[in-house]
Amino acid sequence: MHDAQEQGTRPALPRSWSPAGVAFLAIALSCAIAAALVVWRHLGQRHEEQMHAHLASHSAELVLKVSERFHTYRMLLRGGQAFLRSREDLDLDVWRTYLQRLSFQEDFPGVQGIGFAQWIWPGQLEAHTRAMREFAGSDYRVWPEGQREFLSSIVVLEPADWRNARAIGYDMYSEPVRREAMDRAVRSGEPALSGKTVLVQETETDVQAGVLLYMPVFGDGMPVATEAERWAALRGWVYLPFRMASLMRQMLDQHAGQIRVQVFDRIHAPEALLYDSHPGMPESGSGRVSTERAMLGGVEWIIRLEALPSFDAEHDIRQAEFVSVVLVGVLLVVTALFFVITRERAARLARTTESLRRSEAKYSALVNLAHDGIAATDADFRLTFVNPGFVALVGRDESRLLGRSLDELWADGGGESRDVILARLGEGESKRYEVRLTRGDGRQLTVLVSLAPLNDGWGHMKGAIALLSDITERKEAERRIAHMATHDILTGAVNRLMFGELLGYAFVQARRSGHRFALLFIDLDHFKRVNDEMGHYVGDLLLCEAVRRMQGSIRSSDALGRRGGDEFVVLLPEVGAATDAEIVAEKIRGALEKPFVLEGREVRISSSIGIAIYPEDGNDDHELMCRADEAMYRAKLGGRNRACRVR
Numbered sequence: 267m268h269d270a271q272e273q274g275t276r277p278a279l280p281r282s283w284s285p286a287g288v289a290f291l292a293i294a295l296s297c298a299i300a301a302a303l304v305v306w307r308h309l310g311q312r313h314e315e316q317m318h319a320h321l322a323s324h325s326a327e328l329v330l331k332v333s334e335r336f337h338t339y340r341m342l343l344r345g346g347q348a349f350l351r352s353r354e355d356l357d358l359d360v361w362r363t364y365l366q367r368l369s370f371q372e373d374f375p376g377v378q379g380i381g382f383a384q385w386i387w388p389g390q391l392e393a394h395t396r397a398m399r400e401f402a403g404s405d406y407r408v409w410p411e412g413q414r415e416f417l418s419s420i421v422v423l424e425p426a427d428w429r430n431a432r433a434i435g436y437d438m439y440s441e442p443v444r445r446e447a448m449d450r451a452v453r454s455g456e457p458a459l460s461g462k463t464v465l466v467q468e469t470e471t472d473v474q475a476g477v478l479l480y481m482p483v484f485g486d487g488m489p490v491a492t493e494a495e496r497w498a499a500l501r502g503w504v505y506l507p508f509r510m511a512s513l514m515r516q517m518l519d520q521h522a523g524q525i526r527v528q529v530f531d532r533i534h535a536p537e538a539l540l541y542d543s544h545p546g547m548p549e550s551g552s553g554r555v556s557t558e559r560a561m562l563g564g565v566e567w568i569i570r571l572e573a574l575p576s577f578d579a580e581h582d583i584r585q586a587e588f589v590s591v592v593l594v595g596v597l598l599v600v601t602a603l604f605f606v607i608t609r610e611r612a613a614r615l616a617r618t619t620e621s622l623r624r625s626e627a628k629y630s631a632l633v634n635l636a637h638d639g640i641a642a643t644d645a646d647f648r649l650t651f652v653n654p655g656f657v658a659l660v661g662r663d664e665s666r667l668l669g670r671s672l673d674e675l676w677a678d679g680g681g682e683s684r685d686v687i688l689a690r691l692g693e694g695e696s697k698r699y700e701v702r703l704t705r706g707d708g709r710q711l712t713v714l715v716s717l718a719p720l721n722d723g724w725g726h727m728k729g730a731i732a733l734l735s736d737i738t739e740r741k742e743a744e745r746r747i748a749h750m751a752t753h754d755i756l757t758g759a760v761n762r763l764m765f766g767e768l769l770g771y772a773f774v775q776a777r778r779s780g781h782r783f784a785l786l787f788i789d790l791d792h793f794k795r796v797n798d799e800m801g802h803y804v805g806d807l808l809l810c811e812a813v814r815r816m817q818g819s820i821r822s823s824d825a826l827g828r829r830g831g832d833e834f835v836v837l838l839p840e841v842g843a844a845t846d847a848e849i850v851a852e853k854i855r856g857a858l859e860k861p862f863v864l865e866g867r868e869v870r871i872s873s874s875i876g877i878a879i880y881p882e883d884g885n886d887d888h889e890l891m892c893r894a895d896e897a898m899y900r901a902k903l904g905g906r907n908r909a910c911r912v913r
C-alpha cells in the first residue's frame with residue numbers, strides 16, 4: 267500500500283538520468299567547450315607572438331648578414347685604396363692587374379664589379395682623354411657631354427665584361443645621387459654608400475635599382491687630415507657598384523618563398539624601394555611585419571620583412587596543440603559521462619537495494635507471522651529454512667528439522683515418492699498433497715502441503731518452497747457433516763436416506779452375483795411406556811443402548827438403520843439361507859430382551875422383528891420393505907418379543 271502510494275505521487279523514470287546528472291554533464295561539456303575556446307584563443311595569441319619572434323629573428327639575422335657583407339666590402343675598398351695610394355703615379359695597367367687577380371666575385375659575392383673613378387681637375391679633361399685613349403682605346407670619352415666644373419671618369423671597371431664596359435668614361439660626379447655619396451666619402455675619408463640609383467650598366471631588361479659604395483683615393487704622401495686637404499689630395503674613388511636584386515638574392519637563400527623582403531633607402535616609401543623579393547604584391551596590413559634598420563656607409567637602410575602565408579603555415583602548430591586540447595576535453599567529457607553513468611547506476615542500485623530491503627522485510631514479517639508452515643528445501647528435498655509457523659505445526663525444534671528430508675515428516679507421502687515429487691518440481695509443476703503428519707508430541711494431523719519449485723536464474727530447479735496448512739479440524743468437521751447427513755443424530759445408526767442407498771446397492775450386488783440378502787424390520791415393544799413412565803430422556807438412552815446392542819449382534823459388513831421412533835432396519839447383504847437371517851434376528855431379539863440399567867434403574871423391553879429375504883419375499887426395496895414390515899406386524903400380533911417371516 268505504501269509502495270503504491272509512493273509510485274502514484276512520484277513516477278519512477280528508471281531508464282532516464284537524474285536532473286543532477288544531466289546538469290553535471292552539461293557543465294562538463296560547457297567547461298570542455300569553454301576550455302577549448304580559451305585554449306584556441308591563447309594558441310592564436312601565442313602563435314602571433316611566435317610569428318613576430320620568428321620574423322624579428324629573421325630580420326635581425328638579415329641585418330647582421332648585410333652589415334657583415336658591407337663590412338667585407340669596405341675591407342675590399344680599403345685594400346684598393348691602400349694599393350692605389352701606395353703608388354706615386356696612377357698606373358692603370360697595374361691597377362687592372364691587381365683587380366683581375368682579386369677574384370672578388372668568389373670572395374665577395376653580390377658585387378657587380380670593382381672600379382676606379384678618376385677625379386679630373388678643372389682644365390685637365392683633354393690631357394686625361396688623350397692619356398686614356400692610349401690606355402683604353404681611341405673611342406674613350408668622358409660622358410655625358412657638357413660643361414661642368416668638376417669631372418670624374420670611370421677608367422677601370424672589372425670584370426671587363428660587356429655590361430661593365432658600358433660604364434667606362436661615365437662621369438658619376440655628374441649625377442646628383444652618386445655625387446652626394448662621392449662628396450660624403452671625401453668629406454669623411456670613409457666609405458660612403460649612395461642612395462637609390464640605376465647603374466649605367468643596366469640594359470632595358472631586368473632593370474634593377476642600384477647603389478654604389480665609394481672609397482676616396484688620395485695621393486701618396488699627401489696630408490688628408492682635413493676636408494680641404496682631402497679634396498686637394500683626391501685622386502678619385504675606388505668603388506663597388508651593386509645591382510640590388512643580385513646583391514640581396516645572394517643573402518636570401520632561406521625562406522625565399524615564405525618571407526617577403528623589402529629594402530628601402532632611408533625612408534619607407536615606394537620611391538625609396540631598393541629591393542622587393544615579391545615585386546607588385548600589395549603590402550600586408552595584417553601586422554606580421556618586422557622592420558629593422560641598418561647603417562651602411564653612412565646611409566640607413568630600412569629592411570622590412572613580411573611573413574607570407576606559407577611561413578605562417580610552417581610555424582603553425584596550433585592545430586596539433588588544439589587537437590591535443592580537444593582530445594583532453596573529449597577525455598574530460600567521457601570521464602564526466604562515465605562518472606554520471608556510474609553515479610546514476612549507483613543511485614538506481616541503491617533504490618533497488620532499498621526496495622528489495624523493504625520488500626524482504628515485508629515478506630520476512632509475513633513469513634514469520636504466518637500461521638501456516640512455510641519451508642524451503644534444497645534440490646534433494648532437504649529442509650533449508652522453516653518459519654515459526656512450521657515449527658509450531660510439526661511440534662519439533664528447528665535445529666532437528668533443518669537438513670531433514672521434508673517427506674520424512676509424513677507417513678503416507680501423499681501417495682507419491684520423493685523421486686516422483688522432485689521430478690514434478692523439476693518440470694516446473696506445482697503440486698498439492700494431503701498428508702497425515704505425526705507431530706513431535708505424537709498427535710496426528712491432516713496437513714495440506716503445497717509445493718512449488720524454486721528455480722535459479724537459468725531456470726534450473728534448485729529447491730522447493732513448501733506451504734503446510736493444518737486441515738485436521740476441517741477434515742473432522744467434514745467427516746462429522748458427512749456422518750450427520752447419513753446417520754441418525756441420536757443413535758448413530760444409518761439414517762433412512764443412507765439405508766435406502768445401501769439397500770439399493772444390496773439389490774445391485776445380489777442381482778449381479780445371484781446371492782440372497784435379508785432385511786430385518788425391528789420395532790421395540792411398548793416403548794411408549796418407557797417414555798411415559800421414565801421420561802423421554804431415559805427413552806433416548808434406551809434407544810442409544812438398543813442400537814449399541816444391535817450393532818453388537820451383527821457384522822460390520824451389515825448395516826443398521828433407524829426408520830424413525832423405535833423402528834429399526836437391518837440389512838444383511840449376503841445370506842446363505844433364510845435361517846441365517848432368523849439366527850441374526852434371534853440374536854438381536856435376545857440382546858434387546860436383556861434388562862437395561864438406565865439412570866440407576868432397570869428397564870426391560872422386548873422387540874418384534876419381521877424378516878424378508880430377497881429374492882423370495884420381494885424384488886425391489888419397496889416390496890421387500892413391505893414384506894419385512896408385514897412380518898414385523900405378524901410378530902406383534904403373535905404376542906411380541908419374537909421374529910416372524912411372512913411366506
Ligand SMILES: Nc1nc2c(ncn2[C@@H]2O[C@H](COP(=O)(O)OP(=O)(O)OP(=O)(O)O)[C@@H](O)[C@H]2O)c(=O)[nH]1
Binds near residue numbers: 902
Ligand atoms: N424417547 C423417545 N421416544 C420416541 C422417539 N421417537 C418416537 N418415540 C416414541 O416412541 C413411541 C412409539 O410408540 P409406538 O411404537 O407407537 O407404540 P409402542 O408403545 O411401542 O407399542 P407397540 O409398538 O405396539 O409395541 C411413541 O410414544 C413415540 O413418542 C425418540 O426419539 N425418543
